[in-house]
Amino acid sequence: MKARLILAAVLIPLGLIIAAVPENTTKPYKLTAEQLLEEVQSGTQFIHPDQVADMLVSKDPSLQLIDVRNADEFEKFSLPNAINIPLTDILNPEWEGYINQDVKLNVFYSNGSNDANEAWMITRQLGFKNNYVLQGGLNYWAETIMNPEAPENTSPNEEFLKYNLRKGAGLALGGDAENTQSAPAVSAPAPPIQKRPKKKTVQGGC
Amino acid sequence: MGPLIVNGIISDNTNLFLAFLIGIGFGFVLESNGFSSSRRLAGMFYGYDTTVLKVFFTAAIVGATGLLFMSLFGWIDLSYIYINPTYLWSTIGGGVIMGAGFILGGYCPGTSFCAASIGKLDALAFIGGMFIGILIFAEGFPLWEEFYNAKFMGAPLLSEVLGTSRGLLTFLIILVALGMFYLGEWSERKFARSDYQLNQK
Numbered sequence: 001m002k003a004r005l006i007l008a009a010v011l012i013p014l015g016l017i018i019a020a021v022p023e024n025t026t027k028p029y030k031l032t033a034e035q036l037l038e039e040v041q042s043g044t045q046f047i048h049p050d051q052v053a054d055m056l057v058s059k060d061p062s063l064q065l066i067d068v069r070n071a072d073e074f075e076k077f078s079l080p081n082a083i084n085i086p087l088t089d090i091l092n093p094e095w096e097g098y099i100n101q102d103v104k105l106n107v108f109y110s111n112g113s114n115d116a117n118e119a120w121m122i123t124r125q126l127g128f129k130n131n132y133v134l135q136g137g138l139n140y141w142a143e144t145i146m147n148p149e150a151p152e153n154t155s156p157n158e159e160f161l162k163y164n165l166r167k168g169a170g171l172a173l174g175g176d177a178e179n180t181q182s183a184p185a186v187s188a189p190a191p192p193i194q195k196r197p198k199k200k201t202v203q204g205g206c
Numbered sequence: 207m208g209p210l211i212v213n214g215i216i217s218d219n220t221n222l223f224l225a226f227l228i229g230i231g232f233g234f235v236l237e238s239n240g241f242s243s244s245r246r247l248a249g250m251f252y253g254y255d256t257t258v259l260k261v262f263f264t265a266a267i268v269g270a271t272g273l274l275f276m277s278l279f280g281w282i283d284l285s286y287i288y289i290n291p292t293y294l295w296s297t298i299g300g301g302v303i304m305g306a307g308f309i310l311g312g313y314c315p316g317t318s319f320c321a322a323s324i325g326k327l328d329a330l331a332f333i334g335g336m337f338i339g340i341l342i343f344a345e346g347f348p349l350w351e352e353f354y355n356a357k358f359m360g361a362p363l364l365s366e367v368l369g370t371s372r373g374l375l376t377f378l379i380i381l382v383a384l385g386m387f388y389l390g391e392w393s394e395r396k397f398a399r400s401d402y403q404l405n406q407k
Binding site: 004007008011012014015016018019020021022023 | 264267268271274275277278371372373374376377380381384387388391
């Protein structure tokens, strides 16, 4: 009898507390190695430059470009309206408001896709949503948007449509860049990119 | 942080070692509660001894409350806790067979080993019967395979079915459990037997 009273005296208040507090949904988030591998392989984190260019041109307010290169590189050249969160500094609580949110579409970019992909992996493991990676990074961006290659005459119409869109976007975005001080830098990363062999491999990839 | 094994905080071998220690503790608690007495276990059915109900329901509500608090403090991720999938018909069938064996033999599988370890012959016979049952089930599996897999329901949670929060459901179960303890002790007085003393082993 007495044991039951003690049990009731302990468990009823605890039960009341647990019934009253909201369930803890902010669980410590961690993907297993297999899950992460699957996501990396499926490549759903990538956003094609065409889409980013389209959003930039239409001034889509939901787009948030995040430059994960270091501050020097960011100073030299950056995409319009991008913010700079260097990869080494990504765990700084100062940035959490930017990378842990569910309003904007965050697109990480770096010169290639590696650093941006690392940033994405970290945020993915932290359970943050809406973070993506600019496919191919700035190199591919320069190839596709800034210096699109004209399709051959025999190409299907869609290729010409795509080319025109890219050219238009390149002009619109490049034009913006010319008005700012960063204009000369636009061409700076360009030379290594225009290497023919690399271009072909990237094109083969897409 | 938790579950420890899923998050790689402890290794598989450490896990087995901890399971070994917990197993010893469980056996000790069963034995010290008199669960190695077949009369005590069968008494649950006849109503003269409801220790089984009290011990297991106490374990359930303490465990449930503890898990929810640990989840609240961020010590464990409840989505990693394994929940037995429900095959409705085989669950009911298994429950009936297990219950009948419980009343007839006076043991459940765990307590039969508990009693065998202190040298009870009826428990040894019970374990023998259990192995025969396992053999029949395994060898005749094609015969009841369809029944075994029928009415698969995934791993539904009572709180999801009822649409309440886990905390509220736990609180209600605590109230129900305490009510059942009261009923159980009433039944112990009502169905008391002259040849059975409640706290014997």
